[in-house]
Amino acid sequence: MPGLYLLALLISIAGVGALDARFRLALWARPRRTVAAVAIGTAFFLVWDAVGIVTGVFVKGGSPLLVGIDLAPHLPLEEPVFLAFLCYLALVVHAASLRVTERRQDAA
Secondary structure, rough: OHHHHHHHHHHHHHHHHHHHHHHHOOOOOOOOOOOOHHHHHHHHHHHHHHHHHHOOOOOOOOOOOOOOOEEEEEEOOOHHHHHHHHHHHHHHHHHHHHHHHHHHHOOO
């Protein structure tokens, strides 16, 4: 089913965003910093992917779950969405772990 992977990514982003909104961890606490960090991280990993594609390390396999739109050879549309999600998830998990650590230290 074409687009299923992109749909799964968007649902995952919405879920992490809901947790972020509820606990004000990243985007809802510091929107500019979060957007900048996600953009810089995504750009870094896109360059990483480009190097991997040029050297032949990364190749796009055929999958019926992809939309079928390539932004570049061997770079499907879903890749930057995944990389942005990965960066956003890392920020939310980091902020949550810091909050838990701080609360444990305050309780002690």
